[in-house]
Amino acid sequence: MRESKGDGEDFINEVASISRTSHVNxxxxxxxxxxxxxxxxxxxxxxxxxxxxxxTKIDH
Incomplete structure (x- = not known):
């Protein structure tokens, strides 16, 4: 990921959301x-x- 600014609270919140995602696909x-x-x-x-x-393969 690109270097980010800020205290990282948004990043940690995103990690928490993503970690709760569970789907076969x-x-x-x-x-x-x-x-x-x-x-x-x-x-x-x-x-x-x-x-x-x-x-990308399908589009071309």
Whole structure:
């Protein structure tokens, strides 16, 4: 994720919301990193790639 400004409260709230999401078609959030202005979300591995990649192939 890009470097973020602020105290990180919004980021922590988003992590809390995402972590409560559970659906067969949505990858699970496994963890996160919050270090000053650097933040990262860690999701489960997708062996077949992302839907974004698939939609790019369909559009062309």
């Amino acid at each position: 949505v990858v699970s959030l496994l963890g996160f990193c919050f270090d000053d202005s650097k933040r990262a979300l860690i999701y489960e591995f997708m062996p077949n790639g992302s839907l974004e990649k698939l939609s």
